[in-house]
Amino acid sequence: AQSVAQPEDQVNVAEGNPLTVKCTYSVSGNPYLFWYVQYPNRGLQFLLKYITGDNLVKGSYGFEAEFNKSQTSFHLKKPSALVSDSALYFCAVRDMRNTDKLIFGTGTRLQVFP
């Protein structure tokens, strides 16, 4: 079955430091992978996706993600964290068996401290 795992419930980082939010996947075939961000009382906002090609994907708000096939990972990164990046982050994989729905991880809460 297609799935993603986010091993950390929460990640704490100081403003200005680099951040990483981890995601691993389990799929049959080539994965379509996504990152979303959710701010309090808001819907999910699309950040970036990996479909094929370059393993380093750049997205919105300075975020990027690195696809690693050998480690089945798709970690979200940012070189310099901002307090405003504090939010809930979800990794997702596209289920291509019989529908295009996304299967989401459990989410990681990012807290950036001033």
Add this chain to the structure above:
Amino acid sequence: DSGVTQTPKHLITATGQRVTLRCSPRSGDLSVYWYQQSLDQGLQFLIHYYNGEERAKGNILERFSAQQFPDLHSELNLSSLELGDSALYFCASNREGGTGELFFGEGSRLTVL
């Protein structure tokens, strides 16, 4: 703004009642997906409609039903409500043949008392 509109934003009701949540997808999108977000279960896929037809069902209770109308808006009906149905309900849409990202509405927060 994703272009997906959900109403109502907030809803408070009592156990045993029935509610209807409404979703208007982005212009041109034929697919509508419903998800439930609760504190203990994360984001759970409920159901997917494409151009008026049901495409896939997920963890949707029998007390819940959905439909997509000819104008492509969708409604999620929740009946015989229980305390555990309190959650955020999200609608998302996308285009057929795209690379798969979904565009989410702001959600409807349901509180069952």
